[in-house]
Amino acid sequence: MAxxxxxxxxxxxxxxxxxxxxxxxxxxxxxxALHFLADPSAAEELAxxxxxxxxxxxxxxxxxxxxxxxxxxxxxxRCIDRMRRHRMxxxxxxxxxxxxxxxxxxxVQPADPFLARRLQQLVASLPGKARLLVILRYQEDLSxxxxxxxxxxxxxxxxxxxxxxxxxxxxxxxxxxxxxxxxK
Amino acid sequence: MKSELMTRFEDxxxxxxRRQQPPxxxxxxVLARAxxxxxxxxxxxxxxxxxxxxDQPLVPANLLRWATVTVVAVALVAxxxxxxxxxxxxxxxEAAKQRLLLALRIAGSKLQLxxxxxxxxxxxxxxxxxxxxxxxxxxxxxx
Numbered sequence: 062m063a064x065x066x067x068x069x070x071x072x073x074x075x076x077x078x079x080x081x082x083x084x085x086x087x088x089x090x091x092x093x094a095l096h097f098l099a100d101p102s103a104a105e106e107l108a109x110x111x112x113x114x115x116x117x118x119x120x121x122x123x124x125x126x127x128x129x130x131x132x133x134x135x136x137x138x139r140c141i142d143r144m145r146r147h148r149m150x151x152x153x154x155x156x157x158x159x160x161x162x163x164x165x166x167x168x169v170q171p172a173d174p175f176l177a178r179r180l181q182q183l184v185a186s187l188p189g190k191a192r193l194l195v196i197l198r199y200q201e202d203l204s205x206x207x208x209x210x211x212x213x214x215x216x217x218x219x220x221x222x223x224x225x226x227x228x229x230x231x232x233x234x235x236x237x238x239x240x241x242x243x244x245k
Numbered sequence: 246m247k248s249e250l251m252t253r254f255e256d257x258x259x260x261x262x263r264r265q266q267p268p269x270x271x272x273x274x275v276l277a278r279a280x281x282x283x284x285x286x287x288x289x290x291x292x293x294x295x296x297x298x299x300d301q302p303l304v305p306a307n308l309l310r311w312a313t314v315t316v317v318a319v320a321l322v323a324x325x326x327x328x329x330x331x332x333x334x335x336x337x338x339e340a341a342k343q344r345l346l347l348a349l350r351i352a353g354s355k356l357q358l359x360x361x362x363x364x365x366x367x368x369x370x371x372x373x374x375x376x377x378x379x380x381x382x383x384x385x386x387x388x
């Protein structure tokens with residue numbers, strides 16, 4: 062879901078309340094990290110670091126839209142960096158521990174929590190770049206062009222990677238749970 | 246064209262990846278960290294300012310070097326001029342002293358001479374007075 066941003070003057074946002082920016086965008090930053098890392102405490106640590114970096118850079122960001130773009134970009138790159146630094150292994154779906162199943166926040170309970178948790182596990186089992194593409198596409202509802210800008214990739218590459226990741230996910234779902242929406 | 250199943254799958258994916266709220270107090274923890282960093286940066290800015298004031302010369306090093314050379318040169322010249330003037334004054338003073346002593350010596354000898362003459366005159370006057378007061382003595386003198 063794209064973040065609704067106020068259309069007020071840029072200077073108000075830039076010079077204004079850092080606390081307000083944190084409160085407005087905390088769920089976006091935290092959720093990208095959470096869905097990527099599948100670890101709530103690591104996700105909180107990463108999200109805090111992103112906001113600290115924002116605090117230092119706030120005066121250089123020109124508009125609310127720029128702040129949202131910057132937050133998505135920095136969070137994505139930090140996720141990839143963390144994966145490389147910690148050498149997060151490529152885990153198969155079967156190897157994912159039960160603790161990596163994420164708890165849903167109150168009020169965002171999906172229609173089928175079991176399927177949703179399984180899908181989260183499947184997303185967490187994807188390779189890093191593909192995982193990030195899926196998160197930005199389906200959590201943030203971004204277009205391939207927006208994702209390409211955030212990840213510094215050609216839009217065509219984003220589209221093809223996204224299609225491949227989606228096919229991979231769908232295949233895994235079908236293999237483990239049967240066809241989604243087939244009533245099984 | 247996407248199949249209906251794929252579209253439904255994507256909807257389920259959207260559902261699964263809905264945004265989650267961070268743990269309770271997340272924003273407060275972020276703001277506390279930001280405040281701590283802010284105060285640390287302020288302290289560092291003050292420290293840097295003081296270091297800048299006391300560590301770095303207020304004038305460029307090159308200018309300072311030339312200023313030092315100029316001050317030393319001016320001090321040497323002024324010292325030399327002052328020494329010369331003191332020497333000259335001392336010599337003039339000495340010459341004046343010598344002239345005064347000479348003048349005093351001359352005046353002294355003149356006074357001595359005058360005194361001698363006065364004494365002589367006085368002694369001559371006494372003798373003539375004696376002659377006037379003693380007629381026999383005057384007569385004898387005339388004879």
